[in-house]
Amino acid sequence: MKLFRNARVIPYLTEGFSGSLADLLVEGRFVKAILPVGTADCPEETEILDLHGKTVLPGLFDLHMHLYFSTEDFHVLGAKSQNEYVFDAIRYAGEFLRQGFTTIRDCGNVFDIGIALRDAVVAGTVPGPRIFTAGKCLTPTAKGNSTFPNLYDEVNTPEEILKAVRKEHAKGVDFIKYMATGSVANLNGEPGELITTRAEVFALQAAAESVGKYAGVHCHGKEGILLCAEAGIRTVEHASMMDDECIELILRKGGKTSIVPTLDPVVQLHRGHECGALPPALFRKIDQVYAHAADLVRATRAGVLTGWGTDSSCSFYARNVGYEFDVRREVGYTNEEILKQATINSARILGLEDCLGTLRAGKLADLVIVEGNPDEDILAMCRYPWAVYLEGRRCY
Template identity: 30%
Template sequence: MTQLLFINAAVLDTVAGTITPGMSVLVDGKLIKAMEKGAIDAPGATVIDLEGRTLMPGLIDCHAHLAVGGMATTALKYPSYIIAQASHWLREMINRGFTTVRDAGGADAGLRQAVEEGLFVGPRMFVSGRMISQTGGHADKRWRAAPTTSEPLVWEQERIADGVPECLKAVRDELRRGADQIKIMASGGVASQGDGIAHLQFSPEELTAMVEETARQGTYVFAHVYTDKGIRRAAEAGIRTVEHGNFLGEETARIMAERGTYLVPTLITYRMDGHYGKSVGFSEASLAKNAEVLEMGTRSLEIAAAAGVKIAYGTDLCFSPKKHQPEEFLVRAEVQKPADIIRSATVIGAEVVRMVDKLGVIKPGAFADLLVIDGNPLEDLKLFQNDGQHMAAIIKEGQFIKNTLAH
């Protein structure tokens, strides 16, 4: 089994938010075997001198979309095109340093398998299958004049479920099809035409039924939701992670912290959709809703952090170019410290995807998902920008995805 020995590394401790120079890290196959201050005795290992560069864990995006992009619906795209497009985005994401992504709806187990088997180069994937929506909910993509029943799309990003029996069946079926977790729509959204941001979706009984079913199968539900009331309903129903959460209030944040509910803000998408919206086909109604959500800005981050809510990193770039994925770091820097944002994209992300001590850290037994950075990201978050320009090497499970180091 191949061993790599990194020496003269400045190791970024994502938990403590500190950097320790003069470290050695031994990679054995897919895993980190040892980490020591100074030398490690590893005869036969390939030695790579980092010359003081920063060595840190790969990044985790907990709200990405690999099978969704642009305003054109999947009804207008061949499945083969969607897969080809996804392979392109996967390669781009890992070359930005994102070695793990949780797909927030649209990608299925086949795409995950293609990455695992090396058919596509990309991040480790946690897929959600089809997003579950009520009739008239955020993922009901039918226009208002559409018939109640219509021919299924060739590539379905979502499915409709009404009432407890249908919700249970939808959850069970998506898990049968290989989903790692379940994504539901618990409120209205920006891009949908038939609902407002404040529209509360699914009854408490439906929410609870879906949460309990995933728990029985050893997984969890995460929910698209914006308003304070909707967030509270989600947390009280046992939903594990709240996506977006822009209108979060202080009391609801306290409830989230008590229940261990995670927040996954996706602030970059509203800024970019505000910029690109007209050019990608947003309706006037969607542009107005986007402006409403954008106006809340970073306030939800401050409220959540003050209450002790754990905040993960997410981007949700469905319609605007996915190249803006790392710019979420810069948006959050308006109110958060770099160490806290990096922690969101590593340690807390690992908790969300249930890979504690396996992802998001550099320690023995963790996967060797590593970034070699030319500079100190605790001092300059711009080092994550420009498509990995400042990353001298990107490693996933002990294999180089990118390597500009001389050795």
């Protein structure tokens, strides 16, 4: 048993307790109770940690990252060996955990390393966060797919989609990743351009459902977002060029579709950071996407369930702790919206809200202990947490 004394908790991320200072009791992998300070009745051998008012958050979620994405230099990235990708992935997963992200979703990868790493973490072979992974990114043949060798599996008819989905399912993926519009990062890709058809998006949804999975679909452009909403796709990745028509359709379809913005690289490049080896055309595309950031905020406030994603390289991510928190603040989200997106909203998108996403007796004890009050100043999230617990076990 562990007792976290004088834990500052945030009311909208804490269930079954009113107040802002608590004693948090953890038994094994679970939160046992959240109690007024000084009232916990626990056995003598209980390990007691006085937090002196540090804030305790539920474990954070990142629903859009790529485990092998070690560097923003795409030439270096594409030239790495399979073995190098594996070690890079272990490092990147560890970096997420260190920043308090106890659940991550790997949105497409090379050589199925996400599957191998997920299973290795479960087996205890290497430490890491809880991983949900797609295998390859399924995509229509489109401009710039060769930018990322081994990442894509090109599928060009509903039949090919069904076959590829079955293949991914057989490998043991958690969900299916698909590309419906052009990409910012793909050389010559046009983010606004639809690269699929209505029949293919519906075939994807049906194929994923038939194997008990869901699809996460990359869409910057509006036409792609509309098709996904119409087909009932679970997550629209990036969702950059949202407008009222998209919002209205998502809501009319009962909110089956959620969005996972990934503002980190957009704002990073817009601010002119890390230009490095990137081609100038990329900056034009970034500005095009950045111009729509306010539309994402509007979609969220209209009721579109909005999760957390970053889509950054490990190299940038590790040097800029909590960058996405700062970026979401910059585009107009409130602290409460930001904190919910990184916790309970993302848990809901994955269907994990009964065991994760808030602090509540009976939920898994994924705890992120931070100095400062992120509900008042979100930049408190731009430092490494003071401690991170995954299912009751201290990781950092």
